[in-house]
Amino acid sequence: MKLLKFSGNLLAPALEEPLSEVMLDDWRANRQAHAGATALAIPNDASLGDIVEDLSGFSTVILTFPTFKDGRAYSQARIIRERFFYTGEIRARGDVLRDQILFMTRCGFDAFEFESGDANDALGEFSFAYQASADRVEPVWRQRLSRAAAA
Amino acid sequence: MYRYDEFDATIVAERVSQFRGQVERRLAGELTEDQFKPLRLMNGLYLQLHAYMLRVAIPYGTLSSKQMRMLSAIARKYDKGYGHFTTRQNIQFNWPALVDVPDILDDLASVEMHAIQTSGNCIRNVTSDQYAGAAADEIEDPRIWCEVIRQWSTFHPEFSFLPRKFKIAVTASDTDRAAVKVHDIGLRLHKNDAGEAGFEVIVGGGLGRTPYVGHTIREFLPKKYLLSYLEAILRVYNLEGRRDNLYKARIKILVNSEGATTFADMVEAEWAAIKKNEIDLPAEEIDRIRDYFAPPAFDKLPETSAALEERRNSDKDFARWLRTNTHEHKTPGYAIVNISLKPIGGIPGDASDVQMAAVADIAEQYSHDEIRVTHEQNLVLPHVKRDDLYAVWKALDAQALATPNIGLVSDIIACPGLDYCSLANTRSIPIAQRISERFADLNEEEDIGELKIKISGCINACGHHHVGHIGILGVDKKGEEFYQITLGGSGAEDASLGEIVGRGLSSGDAVDAVEKLIGFYRQRRQSGERFLDTYRRLGAEPFKEALYEAA
Amino acid sequence: MKAVTGNLLSDGSVVYLGDDDQWTSDIGAAARFEDDDALPVIAAAQLRVTEIADAYLIDVEPSGAPVGRAVIRETIRSAGPTVRTDLGLQAECCG
Ligand code: SF4
Numbered sequence: 001m002k003l004l005k006f007s008g009n010l011l012a013p014a015l016e017e018p019l020s021e022v023m024l025d026d027w028r029a030n031r032q033a034h035a036g037a038t039a040l041a042i043p044n045d046a047s048l049g050d051i052v053e054d055l056s057g058f059s060t061v062i063l064t065f066p067t068f069k070d071g072r073a074y075s076q077a078r079i080i081r082e083r084f085f086y087t088g089e090i091r092a093r094g095d096v097l098r099d100q101i102l103f104m105t106r107c108g109f110d111a112f113e114f115e116s117g118d119a120n121d122a123l124g125e126f127s128f129a130y131q132a133s134a135d136r137v138e139p140v141w142r143q144r145l146s147r148a149a150a151a
Numbered sequence: 152m153y154r155y156d157e158f159d160a161t162i163v164a165e166r167v168s169q170f171r172g173q174v175e176r177r178l179a180g181e182l183t184e185d186q187f188k189p190l191r192l193m194n195g196l197y198l199q200l201h202a203y204m205l206r207v208a209i210p211y212g213t214l215s216s217k218q219m220r221m222l223s224a225i226a227r228k229y230d231k232g233y234g235h236f237t238t239r240q241n242i243q244f245n246w247p248a249l250v251d252v253p254d255i256l257d258d259l260a261s262v263e264m265h266a267i268q269t270s271g272n273c274i275r276n277v278t279s280d281q282y283a284g285a286a287a288d289e290i291e292d293p294r295i296w297c298e299v300i301r302q303w304s305t306f307h308p309e310f311s312f313l314p315r316k317f318k319i320a321v322t323a324s325d326t327d328r329a330a331v332k333v334h335d336i337g338l339r340l341h342k343n344d345a346g347e348a349g350f351e352v353i354v355g356g357g358l359g360r361t362p363y364v365g366h367t368i369r370e371f372l373p374k375k376y377l378l379s380y381l382e383a384i385l386r387v388y389n390l391e392g393r394r395d396n397l398y399k400a401r402i403k404i405l406v407n408s409e410g411a412t413t414f415a416d417m418v419e420a421e422w423a424a425i426k427k428n429e430i431d432l433p434a435e436e437i438d439r440i441r442d443y444f445a446p447p448a449f450d451k452l453p454e455t456s457a458a459l460e461e462r463r464n465s466d467k468d469f470a471r472w473l474r475t476n477t478h479e480h481k482t483p484g485y486a487i488v489n490i491s492l493k494p495i496g497g498i499p500g501d502a503s504d505v506q507m508a509a510v511a512d513i514a515e516q517y518s519h520d521e522i523r524v525t526h527e528q529n530l531v532l533p534h535v536k537r538d539d540l541y542a543v544w545k546a547l548d549a550q551a552l553a554t555p556n557i558g559l560v561s562d563i564i565a566c567p568g569l570d571y572c573s574l575a576n577t578r579s580i581p582i583a584q585r586i587s588e589r590f591a592d593l594n595e596e597e598d599i600g601e602l603k604i605k606i607s608g609c610i611n612a613c614g615h616h617h618v619g620h621i622g623i624l625g626v627d628k629k630g631e632e633f634y635q636i637t638l639g640g641s642g643a644e645d646a647s648l649g650e651i652v653g654r655g656l657s658s659g660d661a662v663d664a665v666e667k668l669i670g671f672y673r674q675r676r677q678s679g680e681r682f683l684d685t686y687r688r689l690g691a692e693p694f695k696e697a698l699y700e701a702a
Numbered sequence: 703m704k705a706v707t708g709n710l711l712s713d714g715s716v717v718y719l720g721d722d723d724q725w726t727s728d729i730g731a732a733a734r735f736e737d738d739d740a741l742p743v744i745a746a747a748q749l750r751v752t753e754i755a756d757a758y759l760i761d762v763e764p765s766g767a768p769v770g771r772a773v774i775r776e777t778i779r780s781a782g783p784t785v786r787t788d789l790g791l792q793a794e795c796c797g
Binding site for chain 2: 076
């Protein structure tokens with residue numbers, strides 16, 4: 001498995017420090033037993049209503065794409081970033097493909113278990129985005145406003 | 152009409168380059184067909200029976216003459232001289248070569264068009280009222296909001312891999328010409344008691360294998376919250392919609408399994424949590440978009456046109472076309488013209504490159520450069536002076552585009568069916584052709600009155616048969632084509648789903664059955680009743696009996 | 703009996719595997735296989751990924767005409783749309 005991390009608008013191969021992972025259900029069943037865990041793996045059908053209490057203390061959250069067509073983790077990542085202000089790493093696992101990594105970064109993912117080489121050119125394929133998302137990219141409408149104000 | 156600024160133009164151009172790269176990777180064998188298929192589908196490129204099929208988006212069904220001319224040129228240069236207008240206000244080309252598609256997309260981009268999100272499990276091209284901006288009964292131009300949604304939904308990072316495709320329609324009139332109750336989300340702009348405009352939000356309608364009429368989950372949504380509310384609905388759907396079964400993955404299944412009230416609560420809770428995020432557009436940006444939809448500079452004209460009245464009295468064919476194919480315009484002295492793409496015995500929705508170019512010219516000269524595509528697979532010239540109607544009729548007639556049958560029995564919706572579609576069970580087009588030939592007598596058609604016949608070649612229901620006054624669904628039985636008839640559907644403001652009557656019929660019997668049903672209606676109708684009204688008054692039974700008594 | 707069909711990758715047109723192992727648009731020129739012999743042939747055809755978008759087996763009569771469940775579909779594929787007899791292979795033959 002290869003790991004890419006996203007920072008400063010670039011994807012770079014990262015050293016795979018061993019993670020001490022725990023699944024959300026196991027963690028909730030017995031927090032004591034998993035006190036040393038550093039990464040929380042959340043299945044993509046888990047309800048996130050009260051996840052905020054679980055997040056603190058984990059430096060990594062792992063979200064899953066069982067197939068690239070199953071897009072639930074995009075919503076989960078945004079909720080974890082935008083609603084619960086989680087600032088640790090959000091890692092994408094599973095069917096992580098070149099042509100989806102841009103969407104993932106926009107939703108707040110910043111680490112990718114990615115088999116197939118470099119994906120930086122895929123990130124550069126679009127200069128603008130219409131909507132605000134977890135990546136804090138200036139949406140087109142805001143750029144239009146600033147431009148109109150400057151004119 | 153909306154015009155691209157450099158942001159819109161850049162995004163579309165970059166999409167073409169991205170796809171060009173994907174095609175190159177596929178041709179070089181770096182991508183397998185399995186890997187490439189979802190990528191090409193996201194750009195509206197299917198592989199059908201005989202060839203690739205490219206579906207080009209016509210956002211909310213609005214085209215300029217320049218854009219129509221480009222569609223004509225593409226049909227001529229890259230296809231076999233025609234295109235097919237669809238029930239989602241798009242156009243499909245049936246024969247493009249894969250190697251040419253990036254160039255076609257470049258040509259489209261040069262006139263501010265694209266094929267983005269015309270397929271795939273994402274938010275599809277938003278549809279609207281074909282009379283938008285011209286109808287007397289609208290509150291405001293619904294296309295303003297369609298364009299707002301178009302931008303928000305384009306490459307939405309969270310909603311590009313939904314459980315299933317997602318279709319939104321917007322109307323701003325009491326008369327529903329956009330079929331908002333049979334969409335994943337239907338938005339109806341209306342005024343509340345305080346006189347403010349807002350949206351009725353209807354969710355969970357749809358056709359296909361399990362048809363539903365949508366549920367209203369909010370009577371009144373202030374306009375400024377449109378995008379945050381949509382985002383809440385889409386998020387609930389993305390997280391909770393079923394993914395284990397293709398046929399249960401549309402939002403209608405979720406809404407109906409949770410119940411509309413519970414679903415509404417889920418949406419409201421999500422909305423409360425995200426409403427304050429910067430999703431909704433500021434008023435300045437909405438105004439910027441609104442300005443593009445300002446009405447064209449209409450002349451001040453008298454209500455009636457003497458020249459028109461004279462022609463109406465002297466030319467019976469013209470008078471008939473005026474009755475069937477024109478509609479009242481909000482501005483005195485103007486009319487809305489419907490262009491029928493349903494010549495008797497023709498292929499519903501097909502237009503040749505020559506016809507497209509002619510429509511472009513006519514629109515440029517007589518309709519402020521605007522053309523609309525209807526979900527009933529016809530075209531519209533939205534702003535024609537009444538004084539010019541005769542000249543427009545002559546020009547359309549010269550191109551076989553003036554069949555006076557809008558809303559009548561030969562104005563049939565038919566999906567491509569097994570003549571083109573790789574998912575089809577049976578052909579659809581030949582049935583439409585035969586029904587249309589059977590009722591070739593236009594006097595008879597006018598006497599029968601409004602009648603919506605809709606035909607699908609399989610349960611996917613692209614031909615909207617569930618909401619046909621008479622619906623016809625093709626089913627395959629051991630390699631033979633059979634047709635199942637439904638009665639009493641409607642996709643309009645009085646939406647309802649048709650009821651299946653009896654067993655499957657051979658194609659010849661199906662055409663006879665339609666004739667019998669219509670004959671029965673004509674015997675039993677009361678004055679002023681449409682087929683649908685008589686059916687609703689009498690119920691299914693007598694129609695069934697009429698259908699089978701002589702058989 | 704079986705024949706191998708598919709759509710060419712470059713332009714999507716309907717083709718059949720001929721006796722010479724080349725693709726032909728004429729279903730009459732398609733190589734015909736006994737059912738058991740067809741499996742290795744289709745497996746090999748599916749590997750020709752830069753030539754063909756998909757490849758699959760169809761049932762044919764010994765004469766070469768499509769037969770079985772998909773008879774209408776495959777007949778229409780081999781000839782062209784029944785509503786546009788000016789298009790597809792049907793337009794080219796018999797002239
Ligand atoms: S209804 Fe079926 S046959 Fe008709 S176009 Fe849709 S998928 Fe094809």
